[in-house]
Amino acid sequence: MLNSILNKTKGDRWIWLIVILLSVWSLLAVYSATGTLAYKRGVGAESILMKHLIFIVGGIALMYFSHLLDYRYYAGISKLLMVITIPLLLYTLIFGNTINDASRWVTIPFTTQTFQTSDMAKLALITFLARTLTRKQENIKDVKKAFIPIMGSVCIVFILIALANLSTALMLFGVSILLLIMGRISIKQISIVCLAGLILLGGVVFLGPRRETYKSRIKVFLHPEQADPDKSFQANQSKIAIATGGIIGKGPGNSTQRNYLPHPYSDFVYALIIEEYGLMGGVALAIIYLVFLYRCILIVTASPKAFGALLAAGLSFSLTIQAFANMAVAVGLGPVTGVPLPLVSMGGTSMLFTSVAFGIILSVSRDIEEKKNNPEGTNNKEKIVVGEIPAMG
Structure with missing residues (x-):
């Protein structure tokens, strides 16, 4: 075995x-x-x-x-993760276990083990952004079709994590900006995302429930x-x-x-x-x-x-x-x-x-x-994700 x-x-x-x-x-x-x-x-x-x-x-x-598991399956899984993650982050803020004035954990049902929801959120947002940036490349400059869904997902996850765990939220926001740059989002749109992030950051630091701890x-x-x-x-x-x-x-x-x-x-x-x-x-x-x-x-x-x-x-x-x-x-x-x-x-x-x-x-x-070892072979798994484009650079 x-x-x-x-x-x-x-x-x-x-x-x-x-x-x-x-x-x-x-x-x-x-x-x-x-x-x-x-x-x-x-x-x-x-x-x-x-x-x-x-x-x-x-x-x-x-x-x-x-x-x-073929990595292309994670494109579909990312949608499910985002659907689960956002309500779970909200639930954690309201009903989660509070330690050192931070509500970051929820107790797994029927166990004594706690679960930090931001761990799932990091995985969910990164996979979702990778999927969205890939599938929206043809309309990447379109504000309604591409920019708003991308900016919305980044900002919502950022604010929900930042209220209890600012350091994790800032790191995840930074990674998101790196992905937007790699995904050919325009400098103007990235600047708007950064500005929105700064506004949210200011609100968390000066008005959030853990403002005194951060200060x-x-x-x-x-x-x-x-x-x-x-x-x-x-x-x-x-x-x-x-x-x-x-x-x-x-x-x-x-x-x-x-x-x-x-x-x-x-x-x-x-x-x-x-x-x-x-x-x-x-x-x-x-x-x-x-x-x-x-x-x-x-x-x-x-x-x-x-x-x-x-x-x-x-x-x-x-x-x-x-x-x-x-x-x-x-x-x-x-x-x-x-x-x-x-x-x-x-x-x-x-x-x-x-x-x-x-x-x-x-x-x-x-x-x-596998592709290096079998460059001429056909792989039906290529059909899993529609709209794949060649890697940048």
Whole structure:
């Protein structure tokens, strides 16, 4: 059975290797970081590790099945995801579980597991934009047929996420703008989308329900010397972890700041990694994400179809920007946010949706491989999506 699975595993081998490396590193970091959490819960650290391992294995399984599905099917799935996502985001804002004044989670029925709806929203919007930009190319300058549906979807998802999770909303908005540029939307129309985004951003920051939190975090970041010690505690503990890590680190499992640093297994896992593996470990992890981005760029440029190129570009940009945003916060280059490190931070639904995103990218890569190996062959799956156009550039 294992040989059968391995024989069906296609796509970029470097990306598969990156997934394995990040998963192993995640197990090591989470096991080291969850001692205090386990003590507070009255359980052993091994039980938390096993739960995390289950999500990693489940994520890899989802990645495997996602990469087997022809990427063109995701064009149709994106419509269904958007229909589900927008009401779900609205439901989360009104009835979701509130943690630290942020309503980002809903409880999955009949379980105790929470679900962060913005994880689904990221996947839904990127796939929907890739589909819409591909199918509307002939009318891409048409305001009614192309621009309004595109602008509407971006702005609605942005505002619904931003009210509870501004950092995720800003990153998703940035990825959306990159896709609009790749999709040949005119500079004038992109400027209008950016202006609308700025207006919505101003409304969220100055009038939204979490306005005081956003203002406080920005103030702490810009003027740390004047900040209340309680409000700058996370950033300060992260800097201590990084400073004491040195060049080669204290060694796996030897972190001391894990006992003081809030969320060393999720939001600040990169600080713990630098403390235990040193500057060399931190740089190595950053290089892994850069290699992932480079391999994805090769997939984008090799994709014969616009939908595949836009899909791989949007998902890879989203994952890479998220990774470096998490790292930037840990090293003090940005205000504190709740952005996890893809495939490394502990997290349930975040791990699963990230794995699906990797799987979709691998699906595009698998399609390219198959066409290279059988350039003369006919493929009935080409008929799945009507209106495909050649990839840009």
